Amino acid sequence: MNSIYNCRLLMVDDYLEIRRMVTGILRQRGFSCLETAASCREAGEKVRSFRPDLMILDVMLPDGDGFSFMKELREWSNVPVLFLSAKDEDTDRLTGLGLGADDYITKPFLAEELILRLTAILKRTYFPLGQGAPARTTLTLGRRTINFDSGMVEWEGRSQALTAKELGILKKLAENKGNIVTFDSLCQAVWGDDYFGYENTLMVHIRRLRAKIEEDPSRPAWLLTARGLGYRLTKEENAR
Amino acid sequence: MKSLLKIIRRYVFSAYFIIFLILMIDFAAYAALVIHSSGTSSNKRYRISEISSQLTDTGQGLSLSPEGERMMDADYIWGMLLNEEGTIVWSRNLPESIARKGAFSVPETASFSHWYLEDYPVYVWRHDNGLLVLGRPVGSFWKLTLEQPVSILRMLPGYLLFVVLSNLFLISLLAALAGRNLFRAIRPIMNGIRSLEKKEALSIPENGILSDLAASLNKTSALLAEQARQLNRRDEARTQWISGVSHDIRTPLALIMGHAQELENNTALSDQAREEARIIKEQSLRIRQLIEDLNLTSKLEYQSCPLRIASFRPAALLRQITADYLNQGLPESYEIQLNFSQAFMGLRLEGDEQLLARAFRNLIGNSIRHNPDGCHITIAASVCAGKKNCCLLFADDGAGIPRRVIQVLEQQREPEEEHGKGQKNQPHVMGLKIVKQIVEAHGGKMEILPPGQKGCRIAITLPF
Numbered sequence: 001m002n003s004i005y006n007c008r009l010l011m012v013d014d015y016l017e018i019r020r021m022v023t024g025i026l027r028q029r030g031f032s033c034l035e036t037a038a039s040c041r042e043a044g045e046k047v048r049s050f051r052p053d054l055m056i057l058d059v060m061l062p063d064g065d066g067f068s069f070m071k072e073l074r075e076w077s078n079v080p081v082l083f084l085s086a087k088d089e090d091t092d093r094l095t096g097l098g099l100g101a102d103d104y105i106t107k108p109f110l111a112e113e114l115i116l117r118l119t120a121i122l123k124r125t126y127f128p129l130g131q132g133a134p135a136r137t138t139l140t141l142g143r144r145t146i147n148f149d150s151g152m153v154e155w156e157g158r159s160q161a162l163t164a165k166e167l168g169i170l171k172k173l174a175e176n177k178g179n180i181v182t183f184d185s186l187c188q189a190v191w192g193d194d195y196f197g198y199e200n201t202l203m204v205h206i207r208r209l210r211a212k213i214e215e216d217p218s219r220p221a222w223l224l225t226a227r228g229l230g231y232r233l234t235k236e237e238n239a240r
Numbered sequence: 241m242k243s244l245l246k247i248i249r250r251y252v253f254s255a256y257f258i259i260f261l262i263l264m265i266d267f268a269a270y271a272a273l274v275i276h277s278s279g280t281s282s283n284k285r286y287r288i289s290e291i292s293s294q295l296t297d298t299g300q301g302l303s304l305s306p307e308g309e310r311m312m313d314a315d316y317i318w319g320m321l322l323n324e325e326g327t328i329v330w331s332r333n334l335p336e337s338i339a340r341k342g343a344f345s346v347p348e349t350a351s352f353s354h355w356y357l358e359d360y361p362v363y364v365w366r367h368d369n370g371l372l373v374l375g376r377p378v379g380s381f382w383k384l385t386l387e388q389p390v391s392i393l394r395m396l397p398g399y400l401l402f403v404v405l406s407n408l409f410l411i412s413l414l415a416a417l418a419g420r421n422l423f424r425a426i427r428p429i430m431n432g433i434r435s436l437e438k439k440e441a442l443s444i445p446e447n448g449i450l451s452d453l454a455a456s457l458n459k460t461s462a463l464l465a466e467q468a469r470q471l472n473r474r475d476e477a478r479t480q481w482i483s484g485v486s487h488d489i490r491t492p493l494a495l496i497m498g499h500a501q502e503l504e505n506n507t508a509l510s511d512q513a514r515e516e517a518r519i520i521k522e523q524s525l526r527i528r529q530l531i532e533d534l535n536l537t538s539k540l541e542y543q544s545c546p547l548r549i550a551s552f553r554p555a556a557l558l559r560q561i562t563a564d565y566l567n568q569g570l571p572e573s574y575e576i577q578l579n580f581s582q583a584f585m586g587l588r589l590e591g592d593e594q595l596l597a598r599a600f601r602n603l604i605g606n607s608i609r610h611n612p613d614g615c616h617i618t619i620a621a622s623v624c625a626g627k628k629n630c631c632l633l634f635a636d637d638g639a640g641i642p643r644r645v646i647q648v649l650e651q652q653r654e655p656e657e658e659h660g661k662g663q664k665n666q667p668h669v670m671g672l673k674i675v676k677q678i679v680e681a682h683g684g685k686m687e688i689l690p691p692g693q694k695g696c697r698i699a700i701t702l703p704f
Binding site: 017018021022024025028086087088089106107108109110111112176178179180181183184185196197199228229230 | 488497501
């Protein structure tokens with residue numbers, strides 16, 4: 001298996017139309033090894049014969065419920081499970097996740113959401129960091145490149161070190177590039193849960209960070225302020 | 241304890257009043273009798289002296305004037321005058337048995353002067369010629385002489401005072417005891433009524449003078465408990481029904497949404513067909529939101545939605561919600577401004593963060609949805625330390641909330657029977673209703689303020 005699209009997926013739902021629709025969506029997105037089951041018994045047989053890499057499991061099935069089935073399954077198989085159910089109570093969600101499911105999606109769902117969650121599980125399980133594509137450890141902002149491994153800002157053969165706090169702030173912003181990250185999220189990322197009172201300190205760190213990554217820190221082009229909310233790292237195409 | 245004192249005080253005063261009233265009536269009756277009898281008696285005294293004065297010595301012997309005879313006949317049946325030796329020197333209508341005696345010795349005179357003469361009540365008066373004796377009919381008058389040692393008479397005021405005081409004490413004591421007994425009998429009933437207020441089950445001992453009342457209260461309590469059980473069952477059934485329906489709708493809706501999305505992404509279709517598919521998907525998402533709202537509002541209404549209470553920062557939550565809206569690509573025609581006081585920034589609240597986030601999102605979402613041409617949204621928050629609550633104001637300068645929506649929200653405070661009327665034409669207010677329910681579930685208050693120049697203003701108060 002060299003790609004998530006080669007993963008074997010088992011779709012368990014008693015509703016034929018749903019099985020057809022979901023397999024159709026998956027096939028259209030490039031997944032080719034698909035199998036379906038309409039009951040717990042059939043699902044158990046398919047897990048043994050088809051040996052899926054991921055199972056999409058409904059909760060209400062004609063010969064039992066998905067939770068009990070998963071409980072039994074976990075005694076002899078570790079196949080990742082994504083619940084796809086019309087049961088939307090918090091308790092159902094918690095039961096499913098508590099049994100060790102990798103995710104829980106309620107019907108009706110957006111196809112994109114299903115695909116994103118499913119690929120996230122597959123990547124996490126079969127292509128963790130280091131095994132698949134190399135993790136992105138650099139960030140390019142115009143002429144400057146930030147290397148998160150070394151904690152250095154490099155430009156035109158020169159380099160300048162970032163402090164641990166500046167690096168933490170920049171990482172958080174880079175993870176949400178293009179989006180506003182609130183003061184609270186930034187402070188929490190750097191100082192942990194008990195962050196209240198660090199807002200002013202955060203401003204000092206942002207000012208220093210701008211001095212290192214911006215061409216003109218007084219008119220920042222990359223690290224922008226969202227007034228009253230937090231900061232945002234501009235996507236490259238939006239930057240001046 | 242307060243009630244006991246009240247009852248005792250009332251009892252004692254009532255006892256005093258009753259006794260005072262009875263004494264007054266008795267005294268009045270006695271006074272009337274005395275006045276009547278003394279009037280008669282003084283008349284007699286006057287008359288005997290008068291009669292005596294009418295008995296004169298005419299030189300030919302003693303003679304009673306016609307006026308004297310009239311006076312005498314009015315009250316007496318016979319009369320005689322005894323001289324110094326006790327001999328009868330004049331008489332009128334004297335009974336034969338007395339006349340026969342002719343004279344009375346000193347002991348005999350002393351004996352009858354105060355009492356009776358041959359069973360005739362007799363009255364005497366000193367006359368110039370001796371002693372005038374007048375007799376009334378046998379059995380018409382009862383005579384009594386009162387004699388007491390003077391020493392007892394002297395002690396009388398003190399004795400009377402002692403008697404009055406000890407009577408008052410005894411009356412108070414008995415009244416207080418009666419009051420206490422009544423209070424003891426009433427206390428379980430009082431406690432029972434208080435328990436009824438708190439919807440607690442009752443089991444009052446059915447004995448004593450108020451046993452009937454206790455039995456009625458026990459029955460009422462059982463009836464109320466049964467009604468509450470039935471109401472709970474009904475509410476639960478309704479919540480489960482809504483939950484079941486929403487569950488059943490989810491699978492077909494998933495199919496509609498999934499296929500609509502596939503059609504929307506199908507490049508082989510015409511732009512118009514894809515646009516129509518997009519509208520089907522959007523409306524399906526709206527139905528999903530409505531199902532979730534319906535489920536949540538029914539759970540909140542029937543208190544079957546337990547709050548997951550935890551400590552959180554409302555300022556951070558509001559910043560995150562605003563950032564989410566902006567990150568999701570809010571058009572530039574919308575602007576969200578946050579005005580937080582310094583105290584609010586550091587405030588921690590105990591509450592269900594997810595539910596409150598839902599409420600805040602509903603309010604911001606309403607401003608965006610109902611103002612398609614854009615608007616300026618302001619979220620102001622401050623802390624009222626004295627009242628131990630925080631005040632949030634969600635305001636926009638858009639179209640405002642229709643009066644009808646406000647009316648419907650207000651009506652929903654009324655009992656079901658009231659607002660059940662004419663629901664067909666009611667606007668949909670589920671979003672605002674959920675906000676209200678969530679805020680109230682946290683012990684807070686939501687109020688739609690009269691708009692300024694335009695737009696809508698919603699104030700929320702949350703305790704901390």
